Amino acid sequence: xxxxxxxxxxxxxxxxxxxxxxxxxxxxxxxxxxxxxxxxxxxxxxxxxxxxxxxxxxxxxxxxxxxxxxxxxxxxxxxxxxxxxxxxxxxxxxxxxxxxxxxxxxxxxxxxxxxxxxxxxxxxxxxxxxxxxxxxxxxxxxxxxxxxxxxxxxxxxxxxxxxxxxxxxxxxxxxxxxxxxxxxxxxxxxxxxxxxxxxxxxxxxxxxxxxxxxxxxxxxxxxxxxxxxxxxxxxxxxxxxxxxxxxxxxxxxxxxxxx
Amino acid sequence: xxxxxxxxxxxxxxxxxxxxxxxxxxxxxxxxxxxxxxxxxxxxxxxxxxxxxxxxxxxxxxxxxxxxxxxxxxxxxxxxxxxxxxxxxxxxxxxxxxxxxxxxxxxxxxxxxxxxxxxxxxxxxxxxxxxxxxxxxxxxxxxxxxxxxxxxxxxxxxxxxxxxxxxxxxxxxxxxxxxxxxxxxxxxxxxxxxxxxxxxxxxxxxxxxxxxxxxxxxxxxxxxxxxxxxxxxxxxxxxxxxxxxxxxxxxxxxxxxxxxxxxxxxxxxxxxxxxxxxxxxxxxxxxxxxxxxxxxxxxxxxxxxxxxxxxxxxxxxxxxxxxxxxxxxxxxxxxxxxxxxxxxxxxxxxxxxxxxxxxxxxxxxxxxxxxxxxxxxxxxxxxxxxxxxxxxxxxxxxxxxxxxx
Numbered sequence: 001x002x003x004x005x006x007x008x009x010x011x012x013x014x015x016x017x018x019x020x021x022x023x024x025x026x027x028x029x030x031x032x033x034x035x036x037x038x039x040x041x042x043x044x045x046x047x048x049x050x051x052x053x054x055x056x057x058x059x060x061x062x063x064x065x066x067x068x069x070x071x072x073x074x075x076x077x078x079x080x081x082x083x084x085x086x087x088x089x090x091x092x093x094x095x096x097x098x099x100x101x102x103x104x105x106x107x108x109x110x111x112x113x114x115x116x117x118x119x120x121x122x123x124x125x126x127x128x129x130x131x132x133x134x135x136x137x138x139x140x141x142x143x144x145x146x147x148x149x150x151x152x153x154x155x156x157x158x159x160x161x162x163x164x165x166x167x168x169x170x171x172x173x174x175x176x177x178x179x180x181x182x183x184x185x186x187x188x189x190x191x192x193x194x195x196x197x198x199x200x201x202x203x204x205x206x207x208x209x210x211x212x213x214x215x216x217x218x219x220x221x222x223x224x225x226x227x228x229x230x231x232x233x234x235x236x237x238x239x240x241x242x243x244x245x246x247x248x249x250x251x252x253x254x255x256x257x258x259x
Numbered sequence: 260x261x262x263x264x265x266x267x268x269x270x271x272x273x274x275x276x277x278x279x280x281x282x283x284x285x286x287x288x289x290x291x292x293x294x295x296x297x298x299x300x301x302x303x304x305x306x307x308x309x310x311x312x313x314x315x316x317x318x319x320x321x322x323x324x325x326x327x328x329x330x331x332x333x334x335x336x337x338x339x340x341x342x343x344x345x346x347x348x349x350x351x352x353x354x355x356x357x358x359x360x361x362x363x364x365x366x367x368x369x370x371x372x373x374x375x376x377x378x379x380x381x382x383x384x385x386x387x388x389x390x391x392x393x394x395x396x397x398x399x400x401x402x403x404x405x406x407x408x409x410x411x412x413x414x415x416x417x418x419x420x421x422x423x424x425x426x427x428x429x430x431x432x433x434x435x436x437x438x439x440x441x442x443x444x445x446x447x448x449x450x451x452x453x454x455x456x457x458x459x460x461x462x463x464x465x466x467x468x469x470x471x472x473x474x475x476x477x478x479x480x481x482x483x484x485x486x487x488x489x490x491x492x493x494x495x496x497x498x499x500x501x502x503x504x505x506x507x508x509x510x511x512x513x514x515x516x517x518x519x520x521x522x523x524x525x526x527x528x529x530x531x532x533x534x535x536x537x538x539x540x541x542x543x544x545x546x547x548x549x550x551x552x553x554x555x556x557x558x559x560x561x562x563x564x565x566x567x568x569x570x571x572x573x574x575x576x577x578x579x580x581x582x583x584x585x586x587x588x589x590x591x592x593x594x595x596x597x598x599x600x601x602x603x604x605x606x607x608x609x610x611x612x613x614x615x616x617x618x619x620x621x622x623x624x625x626x627x628x629x630x631x632x633x634x635x636x637x638x639x640x641x642x643x644x645x646x647x648x649x650x651x652x653x654x655x656x657x658x659x660x661x662x663x664x
Contacts, residue, residue: 064577064657085581092579103574103661107275119264120579165578 009076011173011204012038012061017070019056019227030056032227033070038173038206043199045215045235046208048224055177057224058208062095062175063087075172092120096166100178102158104150104165110137111146114165121169136164140194156187163194167203174198174205180214186245192217193241217241269592276564280596283560286553287600287640288607291633293546295608295625300615301539303623308535312528318358318488319391320498322346322505323520324480341509341518342481344468347385349508350486356497358489359387362481364471370464372424372435372444379420380463381437383471391487392451399431399446406445407467412474414442418450418461440474442466494523547636553600554640561593561648572652573660586653593645594638601637605630 019031030053038044048054059065060072063079066087072079075094082090091097104113111133118129137143140160150158159179166174176195180188196217199205207218215221216239223231273280324341347362354360364383369376382388386404389395402413414437421430430444451460466475488497498521505519565572572585609625616623 059658062577064661085583088576088579088581091577097577099661103570103577105571105574108271112271116575117578119268120575120581120584169579 013073015071045218053227094172096171098176100181136168284600286556288604290550290553291604292608297542297546298629299612299623299625305535320486322484356493359390361385361388365482383468396446410469415446415465417463554644558644565652569663576657582653589649594641597641
């Protein structure tokens with residue numbers, strides 16, 4: 001690392017970010033001026049109801065969309081004004097995505113899914129991409145299911161494949177959009193335990209969620225409403241997923257995964 | 260992204276939809292197959308015509324008496340029989356661009372031998388005749404120059420004549436009668452088959468022209484003189500040379516009209532080949548229509564595929580695929596599909612052409628150029644009809660694509 005280390009730069013810095021959608025003659029203000037700074041090693045939950053602008057915020061943070069006004073600096077890199085190709089490269093280099101619907105490629109093996117971001121990486125030799133994909137899957141506990149297709153995996157396993165795919169490029173920031181939305185309680189806690197473990201290793205994680213329970217596993221909560229950040233506070237009495245897992249063990253034995 | 264990985268990705272997604280891929284490829288298979296069959300048939304016909312013309316003789320030049328185009332008051336060809344053995348000798352000694360020269364005296368007579376009889380054409384010729392006609396003997400040999408000089412009564416039988424008079428035995432050494440004259444069979448010609456217009460070239464016997472003049476015909480004029488240019492390149496030069504020698508031999512003043520005609524087979528050959536090559540192009544053009552229809556099928560399926568895989572495209576873009584990567588992937592998919600179809604079509608077409616040849620007896624041949632053309636064309640179809648869907652995929656908005664259900 002070079003300048004970004006010498007000159008202090010947070011992972012995320014948003015300054016007065018606005019997003020306006022034009023729908024015919026109407027203008028929809030999705031974001032009305034958001035300031036947000038996320039430091040290295042944080043685990044942040046962004047909360048809000050639907051229509052609050054949290055999806056727009058997620059898209060902008062994920063470099064899938066660009067702000068109408070304001071400034072976004074990701075890991076010391078100015079995002080405004082980048083071309084589509086530069087945005088694609090930036091996503092590949094600095095970001096890892098985890099979606100609610102897992103979004104794995106259908107009829108494709110777990111290891112092929114995880115390898116994919118490495119294949120799109122520019123300027124590096126992809127010779128060891130297979131090995132790295134296998135290692136990433138081993139880290140999320142799926143070292144034995146490399147060749148299983150997404151259809152042959154349970155929801156929790158699919159989400160772990162997605163996490164492995166997000167982690168395999170060693171991104172600066174992990175972006176999770178409702179990562180537990182399609183999972184039962186026990187599996188949700190398992191996924192959160194995985195996130196907390198990754199965060200303990202120093203990885204910055206941002207989770208968009210509307211579930212208060214899930215947000216309690218983060219270190220900091222940001223609440224969005226009507227395109228503004230209305231609250232930004234550290235989590236008091238943070239929950240530790242690994243502990244909860246041992247507690248729910250008895251209660252949730254019945255729904256133990258078949259796989 | 261590396262080409263190898265791209266190719267692997269494309270193959271994977273092609274294989275994921277085997278049935279659909281197969282049906283899509285079928286269009287290209289039929290298109291390429293049809294083009295190959297049509298070109299093979301057309302090309303075979305062309306080769307056959309060329310062979311038949313070559314069969315008449317190698318670099319054949321025909322000299323006949325009279326003139327065919329003497330203006331308004333044409334006498335018509337061969338209205339005077341003014342070719343003589345003297346002309347032949349002069350051409351032989353003076354011409355520099357000829358490989359062989361032979362007079363031809365044509366008559367028909369009854370042939371009797373081995374208790375059977377047959378009516379056939381008798382050609383009085385010199386020993387060069389077989390060289391000119393590119394003809395060989397299967398048994399015995401042709402008569403010698405010595406036989407010609409001595410006007411010996413020797414005869415070489417055409418395959419048809421030999422078969423009819425001597426169905427079971429070798430005719431060489433037997434005595435037969437041509438008209439009233441006894442002749443000895445010295446050889447049998449190899450079978451040459453039919454001419455382009457169906458005449459049996461084997462229904463003939465050859466005797467020395469000197470013998471024909473003295474024993475069979477009774478007059479000294481020749482029906483025609485055949486010559487063979489030493490090289491196809493000098494065909495025109497050789498004809499001019501013959502014309503000069505003949506004018507000199509016949510004592511025609513400068514400005515006077517030729518009383519003979521010199522011509523070769525090229526004009527006939529050119530007309531025949533150009534007709535059949537027009538046919539070939541026409542057939543190929545009709546067949547390419549099906550290739551274009553196949554291409555539209557590819558485009559259709561690729562468009563469906565892009566829509567169906569919108570979410571996949573969104574995922575790929577989210578994890579860092581550039582628009583160009585997506586474009587290349589879909590384009591490679593379409594090209595690979597078309598190329599595979601093209602190769603299968605090539606095999607099917609070659610097999611189909613062989614079947615057509617087998618059942619109809621037409622001669623078929625697939626030229627290497629058609630193979631290259633078919634494969635190149637199917638790749639081009641892949642690019643052309645694959646580009647629009649690939650562009651559509653590449654220009655998708657990742658947010659919309661990810662939200663797509």
